Structure formats: structure tokens, C-alpha cells
Amino acid sequence: MAYDTASTYETIELFGLTERDAQLPIPNDDVLEDAIVRETFEAMLGQLRGTGLEAEIEPLAHGLATILQRRKVNLTRELDRTADKIKALAKSHDGSEISETALEDAQEKFIQIRDVTAALGVMSEKAAECYEQETGHAFIPASGSRASARARETGAVFEAKLLLEQHDRETADSCKIQGVPLIVSGATDWTDVDTIFRYLDRVRDRIKQNRNQEIFLCHKGGKGAELIAASWARARGIHQAKFDPRWKAHGRAAPFKCNDEMLDDKFAAAGVVLFGGNGVALNLGQKAEDKGITVMRIADPAGTSKPKSKS
Known part of the structure; x- marks a missing residue:
């Protein structure tokens, strides 16, 4: 046929x-x-x-x-x-x-x-x-034309295209996120604002000294520690990227898939900070260390959530 x-x-x-x-x-x-x-x-x-x-x-x-x-x-x-x-x-x-x-x-x-x-x-x-x-x-x-239509352009058309190209570049530059990713996760019942602000300030200063670069915050937009970290980023004028778990596509594995996305090599994360944590946060820390990424674990001063140290 x-x-x-x-x-x-x-x-x-x-x-x-x-x-x-x-x-x-x-x-x-x-x-x-x-x-x-x-x-x-x-x-x-x-x-x-x-x-x-x-x-x-x-x-x-x-x-x-x-x-x-x-x-x-x-x-x-x-x-x-x-x-x-x-x-x-x-x-x-x-x-x-x-x-x-x-x-x-x-x-x-x-x-x-x-x-x-x-x-x-x-x-x-x-x-x-x-x-x-x-x-x-x-x-x-x-x-x-085989190669390009530019050979037939008038001066006005050429200048107009240059103007649009310049606008596109300026728009792209204004939307570009500068700096290196810092991943934050932690306990959903974390309430200590001062501790998160203090440690994130220290990490930010250290990265600036060592790399001469600003950070931008990566998180899943959860409650507790991640919500406080997002507030810190807004207060400091820090860019942030929210990785939403895709529950419909990945079901219960969605938060763990988010961990993989944040740790993707193309982002080249500068480090991971865990404020307390549950199984998802501990999974993030384990995967980060397996990739050779520095992980900082901060215990909850209130004692409501304590991360397990890697043995």
C-alpha cells in the first residue's frame, strides 16, 4: 500500500x-x-x-x-x-x-x-x-533573497530595526536575573524569623566576598521556613525563583522532582541552606551533597523541627 x-x-x-x-x-x-x-x-x-x-x-x-x-x-x-x-x-x-x-x-x-x-x-x-x-x-x-533581505532595506527600515533590536536587548537585560542561585528549604512549622534573616545575611555576605556576586533565592514557595526566606529576599531586594511542585503531573513525588530541578547542573547552585526540615528537605540536602554542593543545616531554636545530620 x-x-x-x-x-x-x-x-x-x-x-x-x-x-x-x-x-x-x-x-x-x-x-x-x-x-x-x-x-x-x-x-x-x-x-x-x-x-x-x-x-x-x-x-x-x-x-x-x-x-x-x-x-x-x-x-x-x-x-x-x-x-x-x-x-x-x-x-x-x-x-x-x-x-x-x-x-x-x-x-x-x-x-x-x-x-x-x-x-x-x-x-x-x-x-x-x-x-x-x-x-x-x-x-x-x-x-x-537567498541570504537576507537586508540588501534591499532602506535607511529608515534599517534604523527602525536597530531601534527594535536595542529595545529587545534592554528589555532582556532588565529581566535578566544576576548572580548565583542559593537554594533554601526547611520546616513548614518554622516560626523564628530572626534566625533565618541572620543566617541568610551571613551567607549572602560570604558569597559576595568569595565570588563577588549577588545571590538569587531558589525555593518551592512553601510555608514556614521558605515563606520567611521569601520575605527576607523581598526585604533585601534579592531576586527569587519559585519552583512550584507539579502535583498533577508527578503526584506525591512532586516536591522531590522540584528538588531535582533546583539542583540541575544548568543552575550551578552556590549552596543549600536547610532550616530544620522534613523528608523533602532532607532529600534535598542529601542530593545536594551527592553533587558536591555545600549544605548548611540550621536547627530550629524552638526545637519544633530538627534536621538530621548526615552520618
């Missing part, structure tokens, strides 16, 4: 093969350029040389190169739309699990489209090169 391209895509979509968990790796540039594009040109056009169809080599080669160019352009537009969606979702984020999931999905889609667009860019440039080698003519797409 034969399938056309459209029905093949529909079949893949129907059986869920486009889910991100089933995403396959993208071939490296050498494979894209040589084993895919160059060999495709050779397989399609090589047998036409010296035949009555030799005159068709040029339009067929041009058509193949144009298909890849147009697909790259379409993906670039989709990438821009996804970037705009991420900006809108980040701006309207209300802390709910629905908002969090939508933002994460948009970011994953952006990364996927970005990687595919880059691969198509490599393929389209190789196709243009193959066309030029095959025909001896420079490749010019049927519509638009």
Missing part, C-alpha cells in the same frame, strides 16, 4: 510519533550536507546527464534547492512566533500549574524548532552549492 507525503505525516501524528519523548536526534552537519543533500542531487540528476532529459537538470536542481530554502524560511517564521508566545506566557504567568506547563511546553517547542531550522539551514545552503556546481549558475530563489 502506497502512502503520499501528507498521509504519512497524518499517520505519524495519529500514532503519537511526534511526541517530544519520542524525539529522535538530528543528524550532524556532515550527514546533512553529504549523505543527504549531495547524494540526493546525485541520485536524482546524475542519471540525466548525457540523455534527452539533460535540459531538465537545471530546473529540477533549482526546484530542489528552492524547496529547502522555502522550508527554512517557514520554520524561521514559526520560530519567531514561538518566541513571541514565550514572551507573552512569561509576562502573563500567574504561578499556576497550567501557566507553568504552557511555558515549559512552549520552550521545548522553541528548542525543537530552533534545532530543526538550523539543520534546514545547513541543508538549504548545501543544496544551493550543489545547484551551482551542477549548473554553473548562481542560485537565486524563485522569491526573496
Whole structure:
């Protein structure tokens, strides 16, 4: 049974093969350029040389190169739309699990489209090169410019784009979180405000002295110790990142998943401070020490919650 391209895509979509968990790796540039594009040109056009169809080599080669160019352009537009969606979702984020999931999905889609667009860019440039080698003519797409539309820009358009780019950079800089992450967790029944403020002040000063950097606070937004720590961050003008447990997605494991997210290597946490703690906080401390991250454990002066020391 034969399938056309459209029905093949529909079949893949129907059986869920486009889910991100089933995403396959993208071939490296050498494979894209040589084993895919160059060999495709050779397989399609090589047998036409010296035949009555030799005159068709040029339009067929041009058509193949144009298909890849147009697909790259379409993906670039989709990438821009996804970037705009991420900006809108980040701006309207209300802390709910629905908002969090939508933002994460948009970011994953952006990364996927970005990687595919880059691969198509490599393929389209190789196709243009193959066309030029095959025909001896420079490749010019049927519509638009091969490299960029900037060659046709007026001075006013160019200045307008520079202005927008400057605005985007300034907006990004104002939203950027400076410093190193400090993770805080602890007992939900902790009530001693002074102790948390005092120890966090000390840790902040120590990191400033050793690294010459400000910290930003990472926590799960829980009650007790984490709520007091969040108040400390606001009082000191410290940025903070709240890692919400995704109960619907992870069930009872949600707080432990949050621990893993905060300890992810991409954040490079400066340390962990535990004010008392329950099983979740102790799990955080254990995982942090396993990663070689410094953990400070502070006992509750009231004696209502005491963390267990690592033996």
C-alpha cells in the first residue's frame, strides 16, 4: 500500500510519533550536507546527464534547492512566533500549574524548532552549492533573497530595526536575573524569623566576598521556613525563583522532582541552606551533597523541627 507525503505525516501524528519523548536526534552537519543533500542531487540528476532529459537538470536542481530554502524560511517564521508566545506566557504567568506547563511546553517547542531550522539551514545552503556546481549558475530563489533581505532595506527600515533590536536587548537585560542561585528549604512549622534573616545575611555576605556576586533565592514557595526566606529576599531586594511542585503531573513525588530541578547542573547552585526540615528537605540536602554542593543545616531554636545530620 502506497502512502503520499501528507498521509504519512497524518499517520505519524495519529500514532503519537511526534511526541517530544519520542524525539529522535538530528543528524550532524556532515550527514546533512553529504549523505543527504549531495547524494540526493546525485541520485536524482546524475542519471540525466548525457540523455534527452539533460535540459531538465537545471530546473529540477533549482526546484530542489528552492524547496529547502522555502522550508527554512517557514520554520524561521514559526520560530519567531514561538518566541513571541514565550514572551507573552512569561509576562502573563500567574504561578499556576497550567501557566507553568504552557511555558515549559512552549520552550521545548522553541528548542525543537530552533534545532530543526538550523539543520534546514545547513541543508538549504548545501543544496544551493550543489545547484551551482551542477549548473554553473548562481542560485537565486524563485522569491526573496537567498541570504537576507537586508540588501534591499532602506535607511529608515534599517534604523527602525536597530531601534527594535536595542529595545529587545534592554528589555532582556532588565529581566535578566544576576548572580548565583542559593537554594533554601526547611520546616513548614518554622516560626523564628530572626534566625533565618541572620543566617541568610551571613551567607549572602560570604558569597559576595568569595565570588563577588549577588545571590538569587531558589525555593518551592512553601510555608514556614521558605515563606520567611521569601520575605527576607523581598526585604533585601534579592531576586527569587519559585519552583512550584507539579502535583498533577508527578503526584506525591512532586516536591522531590522540584528538588531535582533546583539542583540541575544548568543552575550551578552556590549552596543549600536547610532550616530544620522534613523528608523533602532532607532529600534535598542529601542530593545536594551527592553533587558536591555545600549544605548548611540550621536547627530550629524552638526545637519544633530538627534536621538530621548526615552520618
